[in-house]
Amino acid sequence: MPALYFTENEYKSRLFATKQEMQRSGFDTLILSDPANIFYLTGFDAWSFYAPLFIVVSCDLDEPIWIGRFQDAVSARDTTYLKEENICAYPDHYVQSSTCHPAEPASHILRERGLDRGVIAVEMGAYYYTARIHAEFVRYNPNARFADGELLVNRVRLIKSDAEQAYMRQAGRIADAAIAAAIDRCAPGVRECDVVAGIYKTQISGTPEYGGVYTTSPPHFCAGERVRTPHGLWTDQPLQNNSALNIEIAGSRLHYHCPISRTVYLGLPPDSYIRLADAVVEGLNTTMDHIKPGMTAEEVELVWRRSIAKHGFEKEARLGYSIGIGFPPTWGERTASLRPGDKTVLQPGMAFHCMSGLWLDSTGIAITQSFLVTKEGNEPLTQYDRSLAAKT
Known part of the structure; x- marks a missing residue:
């Protein structure tokens, strides 16, 4: 039996809801290549999206039809609910070839099923x-x-769903454990690299109740002068006294x-x-106090913007984004943004990362909160203290 x-x-x-959206858009067939969407609709879980x-x-x-490299078909059988007839594999000579492409056998399958x-x-x-994938599909499906x-x-x-929300709460506990280990x-x-090694260990070992899986991106670890950058990486240099550092990570549960x-x-x-930290924490807490269903994403951002403006700060980048399933290179869902x-319109069951950070010319700070929208307001998904972690 597959491990669903x-x-x-x-x-x-989920498939029914997808088909409803397809019909509203006038689509007969939908070809998906985003591994997060493939995972969402079928459960398929293997590192095979490099082909x-x-x-x-x-x-x-x-049912959907799964089409992938022949040796990954076994993972489709192990992790999805699909019938055997809907698990279709292409031969290995199509993998990373300059003379042929997997869109060709995929198009043959479309034609056999009357979907071309x-x-x-x-x-x-x-x-x-990719551009090549699209060109090949257009080439082999002239009637579409x-x-x-x-x-x-x-x-x-x-x-x-309720089940998804439960996994996100578990991911939050892993995130709490990982940030605590780092700090x-x-x-x-x-x-710096030794701190990050501890982050990786905790992200994967998780909690005593459940483990974690790889996250979509490496930890962003910005120490010293790099504290003014939002997406920098660690070095092998020692941390310095009388300096700030920003850490952005995630916990990932399934x-x-x-x-x-x-x-x-x-x-x-x-x-x-300290004044910079106080402004960010006040802005974040004020924003979280206001978030409730029925607000628009831009109304959430406006609460934050007005709060930090009282302290003389402004943030050009968006305040946050929707989160859920994540595969490399992003844990963002690429849909709603707090900006x-x-x-x-925020609805119960939506999840966001409120990215309340400020990056200035010579310094930066990031104290953030992931949350679920609930019927009454919102539920923080992490519990780690929302404050500057000063270690004197």
């Missing part, structure tokens, strides 16, 4: 849908009209991600940095 993370009924309800990997959803078929006509939607902006179906499934994913290890003279960022100050923070102009 959810009930077969839940997968079928072209697809599932095909048709409004006329009861009408409107075929593809994920034009997905990280794993191709349309952009990017983010169709991503938007179906916005509202999490505990930070001290003058300790190499690919459901819960991010967290904290700033550590080694030594006694100067008054100017001006985003009219997305």
Whole structure:
């Protein structure tokens, strides 16, 4: 029996919702290449997306069709609910070849199932849908009209089921453990890479109740002058006294991600940095106190913007983004963002990372909060103290 993370009924309800969106958009067939969407609709879980990997959803078929490298078909049998006839593999000579491409056998399967006509939607902006893949699909399906179906499934994913919310709470506990381990290890003279090694260990070992899996990106570890950068990486240099460092990581439980960022100050923070930290923490807490269903994403950002403006600060980048399933290179769902102009209405079951950080010309700070939208307001997914971690 396959090792499913959810009930077969839940997968079928996700497929039904996807088909409804396809019909509203006028799509007959949808080809998905984003591993997060493939995972969401089928449960498929293996590191095989470095070679072209697809599932095909048709409004006329009861199940998606999985199409991937022949040796990964065994993982499709092990991790999905799909019938054998809907697990289709292409031979190895199509892998990383300059003379042939997996879109050719995939198109043969479309033709055999009568899916090579009408409107075929593809994920034009997905990280794993390349220009060559699209050109090959167009070449081998001359009777079809191709349309952009990017983010169709991503938007179906916005509202999490009770089972998904449970995994995200578990990811939050892993995130808490990992950030606690990192901050505990930070001290003058300790190499940056040794702190990050502790993060990786905790991310994977998880808690006594459940373990973690790899996250979509490495830890962002910005010490010294790099504290003013949001996405820097660690070095093998020792941490210095009287300096700040930012850490952004996530806990991942069965690919459901819960991010967290904290700033550590080694030594006694100067008054100017304490004022910066106070402004960020006040802005974050004020924002969290206001978040409730029915607000729009831009209204959430406005609460934050007004709060930090009282202290003379402004933030150009978005305040946050929707989270859930994550595969490299991002744990963001690429849908709703907490920023001006985003009219997305918050609904119970949505999850976000409130990325309340400020990066200035010579310094930076990041103290953030992941949360679920609830019927009454919101539920923080991490419990680690929302404050500057000063280690004197």
